[in-house]
Amino acid sequence: MQGSQSADPVSTRQWYPLGVVENLTSSFIETCLLGQAVRYRLDEHGHTEAFSGDRLLSSRARYGLLWTTLDTDHGSDDLIPGIPEADEADRNLVCCGSIAVKASGLRVVENFLDMAHFPFVHTDILGAEPHTEVERYTVETRAEGREIWATECRFFQPQAALSAEGGLMTDYIYRIAAPFSTLLYKTSPDDPERKDVIALFVQPMTPGTCRAHPVMFLLDNDSSHDALVEFQQMIFLQDRVILENQRPVAMPLDAASEIPTLADRSSVAYRRWLKAQGVTFGAGPGASARSSHPSPTGLETAS
Structure with missing residues (x-):
């Protein structure tokens, strides 16, 4: 059963967000x-x-969230991803709530890495036809193999951010900072010399359910907080429909499930990295990626 899988040691050592601090009270x-x-x-x-x-x-x-760990032997918070941009005084910290998803937390992270689905799932916002090509990009490990970075990512977006006026070719850098934590550094419409940062911290509840906690560190200080939250939640809720229909629910990590296309390089690297580390919570054997991902996710798209 999906809900009976026990947590592996690597997942147990990690720190996870539970909720937005400003929403907490004395009630449990x-x-x-x-x-x-x-x-x-x-x-x-x-x-x-x-x-x-x-x-x-x-x-x-x-980062505006309450974090915790179940590990009794490694209480250090060093495993909470470090984000230097969070300390920059002119950035707007935007916690976008906690969104329940009936999907493996690993699939939520993988979907976040996928640019090829933008024109089909986030039509006229993050992508639009005929601009469907995912250009070649670079994937590498950093921090002594503890992180994966995808650099030189570019994609045309009709509305890359709430403050964007008109479409632009957007530069992306993806960073997988922990098995269930990933970040995106993207072109800022308000400051072309710097990048906005969008983090997706996933709380794996059971192997087949999770909560996503998006947090943004933006250079946009003109848009209202509510409008920024609404924009980001709209994007994620579009993804949730796809995520909750992926089969198998557990994300396969075996080599037969990987499709080494240009569009999927981050996904392939992520799965191999998880397997090498020994992460199994929310992962498992199953059908190939062609049968486990509906085509709108972009994981079948060879570009």
Whole structure:
């Protein structure tokens, strides 16, 4: 059963977001993390706290989110992805809520990496026909193999951001900072010399369900907070329809499930990286990627 899979040691060591800090009160909120019931709140002193059963978990407030880990031996928060841009005073921190998805958390990360689906799923926003080509880009490991980076990514977008006026060729850099955490650095319409940063932190609940916590670090200080949240949630909810229809639910990591096309290089690297690390929560054997991904995701598209 999908819900009975136990967490692997690598996934257990990671830190995960549970919710937006500014939404917390002294009342407990119940959720699930790696198959375990977890509850969290603000204590009487206004500090964040999280429990698994009666066990007090390590917790931190970072990037507007409450983070925790189930690991009893590695309480250090070094595994929360470092984002230097978060410390830049002129950036607008936008937490976009917590979105439940009936899909493996690994598939949510993989979908975030896929540019080829933009014209078909995010039509006239992040992509549009006939601009469907995914140009050749570079994939490499960094941080002594702990991260994957995809650089030199370019894609034409009719509306790359809420503040964008008209279409533009957008430069992308993707960074997989942890098995369930990924970031996107993209051309900023407000400052061509710098990049906006969009992070997607995934909370794996069971092997087949998760919650996505998008956070943006934007150079757009003109758009309203509510409008920015609405724009990002609209994009993600378009993805959710596709994600919840992918089969098998668990993301296959075996070599037979990979399609080495130019459009899929990040996906292939991500799956191999997960397998090499020993990540199994939300992963598993199954049909080939051609049968597990409906064509609108772009994973079948050879460009």
